[in-house]
Amino acid sequence: MSTDCKEVVRRFNIEVIQNGSETEFHSLMAPHFVNHSAPQGMPNGPESMWHTFQNVLRPALSNLAVTIHDQIAEGDKVTTRKTISGVHTGTLLGVPATGRDVSIGAIDIVRIQDGKYAEHWGVNTLSNVLAALSKD
Template identity: 45%
Template sequence: MPSAEAMSNIAVLERFHSATNSGEMDLVAKAVDDLTAPDLVFHAPVPMGATGAEALKRVWEALLRAFPDLHVTIEETVAEGDRVVSRNTVTGTHLGEYRGLPPTGKPVSYGEIFIFRFEDGRIAEIRGVVDVLTQLRQVGALPS
């Protein structure tokens, strides 16, 4: 059974996912402000020209602009000490510009794994691996 600290960290992560699944950028931005450390270290899978919480917000702005119905389903969570690992399936419909590609109306479904490190009950560091190759193939940016 996970420790009280691990359970608390999982609850924070679930609150964050709830905000991202709302599709409302205002709620996502508020969750970033409320649930991440002021000096968040965010290792983005794509360069965003920003760091920390601002980079995280920019990633979500780009994703929600491109996939307004984006939904992250948590498939598996492992927590120990100050770390939570989340394996997710992301789904959505390509309805806005993404990486220079105009909207295609095509659905996407791809996997990702993120490691979150917590300090004082807030997300302090995020590292992730996102299956961008599958995502880009599904919107037609790359051959299958």
């Protein structure tokens, strides 16, 4: 089961985050999905994840890529250490394009149920990246 769970998370990272596939997104999200990392007061269902990738990262970063460094699975949970990278060619959370290479480090824990994302917890370095880009 752990190997299957890791493959679900790998598919999400490559097909959804990197490639922007809405079809894969819907096929990999449980209807009762909860994003425990959604900002307070914001939606925490599937739409919270799609919004982050399609409306925040994708318009701001060209050549978007996900590099998975480590995955550890136990039971129905997968922890992934990854880097989301691209070129800052659009406005990113209010910071105008700089043309600089951007790398956002992230560590996620995802609970998989019936081959789909059921819950997500995560931390990332986006605030550090924004602070560095704002210094230009």
